[in-house]
Every structure is written in C-alpha cells, then in structure tokens.
Amino acid sequence: MNDKFSSLWLDYKPLFPGFTGRAAIRCPSRVDRQGAAVSELITALKAMLPAAELTFGADSAGLIFELDIGDFLDVEEYMISADERGAAVIGGSERGLMYGVFAYLREIRTAGSLVRMNKRVRPALGLRMLDHWDNADGTVERGYSGSSFFFREGKLVVDERTEMYARLIASAGINAAAINNVNVRGDAVRLIAEENLPGLARLSELFSRWGIALYLSIDFSAPISVGGMRTADPLDPAVGYWWSNKARELWKAAPGLGGFLVKADSEGQPGPYAYGRDHADGANMLARAVKPFGGRIIWRAFVYNCTQDWRDERTDRACAGYRTFAPLDGHFDANVILQVKNGPMDFQVREPVHPLFGAMRHTALAAEFQLAQEYTGQQLHVCCLLPMFREILMWNTACDIQPGRVIDRIQAAAAVANTGDSFCWTGSELAGANLYGFGRLTFEPQLTAEDIIDEWISLTFGSSERVREALLQILLGSHRAYEGYTAPLGLGWLCKPGTHYGPDPWGYEFDRWGTYNRADREAVGVDRSRTGYTSLYPEPLRELYSDPEKCPDELLLFFCRVKYTHVLHSGKTVIQHIYDSHFDGYAEAEEFARLWDSIESELDPAVYDNGRRRFKEQLRSAGEWRDVINAFFHRLSGVPDEQGRKLY
Numbered sequence: 260m261n262d263k264f265s266s267l268w269l270d271y272k273p274l275f276p277g278f279t280g281r282a283a284i285r286c287p288s289r290v291d292r293q294g295a296a297v298s299e300l301i302t303a304l305k306a307m308l309p310a311a312e313l314t315f316g317a318d319s320a321g322l323i324f325e326l327d328i329g330d331f332l333d334v335e336e337y338m339i340s341a342d343e344r345g346a347a348v349i350g351g352s353e354r355g356l357m358y359g360v361f362a363y364l365r366e367i368r369t370a371g372s373l374v375r376m377n378k379r380v381r382p383a384l385g386l387r388m389l390d391h392w393d394n395a396d397g398t399v400e401r402g403y404s405g406s407s408f409f410f411r412e413g414k415l416v417v418d419e420r421t422e423m424y425a426r427l428i429a430s431a432g433i434n435a436a437a438i439n440n441v442n443v444r445g446d447a448v449r450l451i452a453e454e455n456l457p458g459l460a461r462l463s464e465l466f467s468r469w470g471i472a473l474y475l476s477i478d479f480s481a482p483i484s485v486g487g488m489r490t491a492d493p494l495d496p497a498v499g500y501w502w503s504n505k506a507r508e509l510w511k512a513a514p515g516l517g518g519f520l521v522k523a524d525s526e527g528q529p530g531p532y533a534y535g536r537d538h539a540d541g542a543n544m545l546a547r548a549v550k551p552f553g554g555r556i557i558w559r560a561f562v563y564n565c566t567q568d569w570r571d572e573r574t575d576r577a578c579a580g581y582r583t584f585a586p587l588d589g590h591f592d593a594n595v596i597l598q599v600k601n602g603p604m605d606f607q608v609r610e611p612v613h614p615l616f617g618a619m620r621h622t623a624l625a626a627e628f629q630l631a632q633e634y635t636g637q638q639l640h641v642c643c644l645l646p647m648f649r650e651i652l653m654w655n656t657a658c659d660i661q662p663g664r665v666i667d668r669i670q671a672a673a674a675v676a677n678t679g680d681s682f683c684w685t686g687s688e689l690a691g692a693n694l695y696g697f698g699r700l701t702f703e704p705q706l707t708a709e710d711i712i713d714e715w716i717s718l719t720f721g722s723s724e725r726v727r728e729a730l731l732q733i734l735l736g737s738h739r740a741y742e743g744y745t746a747p748l749g750l751g752w753l754c755k756p757g758t759h760y761g762p763d764p765w766g767y768e769f770d771r772w773g774t775y776n777r778a779d780r781e782a783v784g785v786d787r788s789r790t791g792y793t794s795l796y797p798e799p800l801r802e803l804y805s806d807p808e809k810c811p812d813e814l815l816l817f818f819c820r821v822k823y824t825h826v827l828h829s830g831k832t833v834i835q836h837i838y839d840s841h842f843d844g845y846a847e848a849e850e851f852a853r854l855w856d857s858i859e860s861e862l863d864p865a866v867y868d869n870g871r872r873r874f875k876e877q878l879r880s881a882g883e884w885r886d887v888i889n890a891f892f893h894r895l896s897g898v899p900d901e902q903g904r905k906l907y
C-alpha cells in the first residue's frame with residue numbers, strides 16, 4: 260500500500276506570512292475543544308498565519324475567531340459572520356460547526372484575504388454518501404486509483420491516511436461512507452463477524468469525529484455465510500432474530516455505524532428471490548433489525564436480468580428497475596432508502612434520468628452517481644461529471660408532486676467513489692474535481708458546476724489566473740468532448756465488454772447483458788416506445804421521448820430507432836453528426852492536452868507529468884474511438900462523410 264498521500268484541497272498555505280500579531284480562538288464550553296471544528300481551525304490558522312501568536316480564549320487585540328453552537332440551527336446548519344478582524348461561526352451541532360469552519364476557511368483561501376461575509380447554509384440533502392467498491396483483498400472493483408486504503412490482505416486498515424480521507428470528504432460536505440464493495444465477496448463477507456469488531460469500532464470512531472456515518476455493504480445471505488444457518492429467508496423469524504443480534508453486536512462496538520448498503524438479486528448477488536420473497540420483504544427485515552440503533556438500510560434498485568436473449572426485442576433492461584420497484588412503492592419501512600442509479604442503465608456518458616425518481620411517492624430515495632469513471636475514461640481521460648450531475652439533480656421529473664425536480668424528490672445522494680491509494684487519491688489530479696464537487700453539489704445544489712470547479716481549482720492549484728482559465732476550460736468541456744468521441748446521441752455501450760475501456764461497437768451486441776445499439780445497414784437506436792420504456796415517464800416526457808421529431812438530439816438513439824439520414828434538430832443527419840462529433844471530440848481532447856502543456860511552468864513537476872501521461876493516453880484512445888466508431892457506421896450505412904475525411 261502506498262503510504263504517501265497528498266492533502267489535496269486541504270493543503271493550507273501561508274495566507275499572511277507577515278502577520279505577527281495575535282490570533283485568538285474563543286469558544287464557550289459547549290464547544291468541544293478536541294472536536295473537528297476547533298482542531299481544523301487550529302491546523303489551518305497555524306499554516307495560514309505562521310508568524311502569528313495563536314491563543315485560546317484570552318482577550319486579544321488581534322484577530323478573533325469565535326465558535327459556538329446554537330440550537331436554533333439544524334444539526335448540520337451553520338452561520339458565519341466575518342470581516343477583516345476575524346469571524347464568528349455558529350453551528351447547529353459540532354457537525355454544523357465543523358461545516359461552518361470548513362466553509363469559512365474555503366472563503367478566505369479562495370479570496371486570499373479575510374473577507375467580510377454573512378452566510379447561513381443548511382445542506383439540501385440529509386445524506387451525502389460515498390460508496391467504495393473496495394474488496395477485502397485490497398483490490399477495488401472499477402477502481403482506477405491504485406489499491407484500497409481501507410483493506411489490506413483481508414484486514415481493515417485505520418491509519419493516518421484514513422484520518423486524512425475523513426477530513427477531505429468532510430470538508431467537501433460528505434457525511435456517510437460505505438467502505439466495501441456492494442459485490443460482497445471473499446473476506447468481506449466476514450466484515451460483520453466478531454473478529455472485525457475492533458477495527459470497525461476504531462474506524463467508526465474516527466469517522467464520527469468528522470461527522471461521517473460508517474456504512475457496510477452486507478451479504479444478504481450472511482445468516483448462512485457468517486451465521487452458519489441453513490437459510491437467509493427474510494420471512495423466517497430465526498433469520499430476523501439473527502440480524503437483530505448482529506445489529507446489536509455491531510452498534511455496541513461501533514455506535515457511529517449508519518447502516519447497511521445492499522445489492523440483492525443483482526448480477527449474481529444473493530437476495531430475497533431465492534425464497535420467493537420480494538425486495539420489500541428483504542429490505543424491511545433488515546430495517547427492523549437496525550431500527551433500534553437509528554440505522555438505515557440503503558437498498559439498491561440496480562436489479563435486472565443479465566441473462567437476456569438478444570433476439571427478444573421486447574425485454575428491455577432499461578425497464579427493469581422501474582418494473583421491479585414501482586409496484587413496491589409504499590411497502591418499504593421508513594428507515595429504508597432505495598438507491599436508484601441516475602439513469603436506467605449503468606452510468607453511461609449520457610442516459611435519460613431514471614423514471615423511478617418521478618414514480619416513487621412513498622419511498623425514501625437516494626440518487627446514485629458514479630465518480631469512478633468506469634464508462635467515462637477510467638480517470639485516464641479527463642471527464643468532469645459535475646455539469647451532468649447538476650443537470651440531473653435539477654431535472655424536472657414532470658410528476659404531479661410539486662416541486663418535482665430530482666433534488667426535491669430524493670432524501671440522499673450517493674456516489675461510487677473514485678479513490679485509491681495513489682498519491683493524489685484519484686489517480687489523476689483532475690479527477691479530484693469530481694470527488695470534491697460531488698460533496699459540494701449535494702450540500703449546496705444551488706451552486707453551479709462552474710462555481711464548484713472554480714473553487715476546487717483555487718483550493719487545489721492556488722490563485723494563478725492562467726491555471727484557472729486553462730483548467731476551467733478543460734474541465735467544463737471534458738464531458739461533452741468525451742461524449743463526442745465515444746458514444747453520441749444517447750448511444751451507450753459501444754465500449755469493450757468487461758473492461759469497459761476502448762471502443763467495440765459490436766462487443767455488447769448479440770449478448771446476454773441487454774445493452775444494445777441495434778445498428779444495421781438502414782438504421783440505428785432502440786425503439787423504446789415498443790419496449791414500453793417511454794411509457795414509464797409521465798406526459799409531456801412520454802411524448803417528447805417517443806417521437807423522433809421531438810426527442811432531444813442527445814438522447815435520440817436511446818429512445819428511438821431512426822435511419823442514418825434522419826435530420827436532427829441541429830440540422831445535421833444522424834450519420835453526419837456521428838462523424839462530426841468524433842472528429843470534434845478528438846480535436847477538443849487535443850486542445851485539452853495543449854492547455855495542460857501551456858501551464859506546465861505553473862504546476863508541480865510530478866503533477867504536470869502525471870497529467871501529461873494521461874492526456875497522451877486520452878489522445879491515443881480518443882483517436883481509436885473516432886476511427887473505430889466512424890469506420891463501423893460508415894461501413895454499415897455506406898454514407899460518405901460530407902467533408903470527405905478519412906473514416907478508416
């Protein structure tokens with residue numbers, strides 16, 4: 260395991276190196292002096308005012324930083340009033356105070372001075388969570404940032420990196436983390452067994468200090484695999500009893516536990532179906548076991564038939580989550596949260612918003628995003644997902660409950676983490692924007708993606724205007740570019756099966772996963788009115804998506820099957836759009852690499868070098884995508900490029 264790590268956006272630099280006066284922290288006894296808020300403020304002030312005399316509580320003629328807790332605020336809410344002489348930060352609890360301190364530090368660091376400000380902020384969502392797909396053997400499923408820092412050879416690790424991790428994500432506003440893969444395999448099955456209680460206790464204590472609830476992905480069949488029972492039937496009272504005892508044991512050792520995350524009856528994971536029960540039976544049995552301890556069950560809605568017959572044109576994977584869970588609306592206990600992927604498929608570069616967000620009226624929902632860029636370049640390609648995440652959160656479900664945006668319909672947001680034991684945590688420094696931004700966006704979704712990226716650049720790379728402009732241009736344009744040179748117009752799954760990296764337009768065709776583009780000589784795309792998928796949306800979305808003349812260009816081939824000569828709203832034909840977007844996307848990637856080179860002198864040499872190697876691979880891969888996909892559609896359609904470019 261790599262023990263060296265960067266402090267990323269928490270790398271406090273001297274702000275006023277020449278300030279030799281006094282700086283005092285004042286707080287009443289109701290504020291915990293050993294708590295995260297006070298300790299972070301001390302760490303930051305020592306680094307930012309290296310020559311100041313830092314005092315605690317005493318009167319001071321210099322700068323004054325007052326911290327307090329006010330029960331008129333919500334637990335995670337904070338207020339800041341500040342000017343050139345210091346600041347007063349009040350939180351609704353230690354947690355709120357910690358968020359207030361982080362917010363204040365962020366403001367003065369991005370401004371480069373002590374600022375005058377008045378602010379009162381409450382997070383938009385109560386649960387802002389990271390899901391790590393770390394395995395107990397130290398590997399990370401869909402991990403592109405090195406090995407796990409939570410597990411080494413089957414054992415839990417709690418060390419300085421864990422502390423830094425907690426500070427980093429807390430500073431971004433994240434308040435929960437599931438540390439192990441939802442595919443619970445190998446030694447991870449026994450994570451809830453007695454031998455792991457001391458490790459879990461240490462980890463949950465560390466997390467709690469930073470306001471983070473520890474979640475565990477569990478094996479639904481643990482009564483068998485861990486408990487030695489003969490069944491895991493959720494309606495068998497002995498099974499419920501086993502889970503209740505297990506929960507008691509876990510919460511006694513680790514009171515900071517938040518609950519369990521469950522992938523059941525999906526891609527080979529065990530679940531209630533084996534006993535003829537449904538997902539509500541499974542989730543509620545666990546919910547009852549954890550309820551006395553304030554625990555929650557996060558139950559994933561990623562359930563579909565992954566052994567489909569490709570010739571069956573009626574069965575559509577996109578419909579599966581809806582058809583499984585919509586009939587169960589209202590059947591889940593109050594401490595169950597149904598975690599729904601942002602789209603109906605699986606984190607493709609472009610998907611429609613999942614219809615369950617508009618449909619589930621009586622079920623608590625979490626939106627699940629993926630920071631790990633499984634289908635979006637695996638952190639070798641720069642692909643900033645924040646504009647897309649924000650668009651999804653602000654998307655109007657058109658349901659008849661108002662307000663009806665996704666952000667109004669959910670109680671929580673979770674993201675598959677993109678971290679590992681690489682020095683910069685996310686393999687690529689630029690992928691750090693996704694990690695930071697997910698927390699900030701789910702805390703304050705009124706911020707734009709540009710606001711957040713700008714803030715992240717300043718905290719991570721400093722105040723150079725050239726760096727700021729170059730990185731903003733790269734990050735803000737990166738998703739559009741990636742979509743352009745890979746899978747435009749809502750066409751997903753053009754990637755290689757298994758690894759999900761690089762082009763293979765027939766890789767997922769004619770297979771069992773139910774993920775097709777159905778391209779032939781005449782036409783391309785899936786007619787999702789025929790499969791019944793468009794009917795899962797209310798009007799006016801249903802009509803919008805069903806009609807190729809109305810459907811938004813960027814989703815056309817997801818929803819409709821059209822001829823290559825079909826004319827888009829943009830005025831181009833489908834085939835010409837495919838060619839152009841591949842050439843344009845590649846040109847944008849070239850421009851990103853050039854911009855990165857243009858700021859070389861302002862970057863740390865190791866950071867520049869890491870980026871340069873990744874941009875080189877991005878360009879190689881983007882060229883491959885452009886050529887393979889253009890050649891594929893050119894050969895199928897026989898339509899030449901209007902500009903006469905070589906299509907290979």
Ligand code: GCV
Nearest residue numbers: 392400401441442522561605
């Ligand atoms: C953890 C996709 C990924 C799998 C992942 C799964 C999920 O299928 O390729 O690696 O498994 O999603 O979200 O459960």
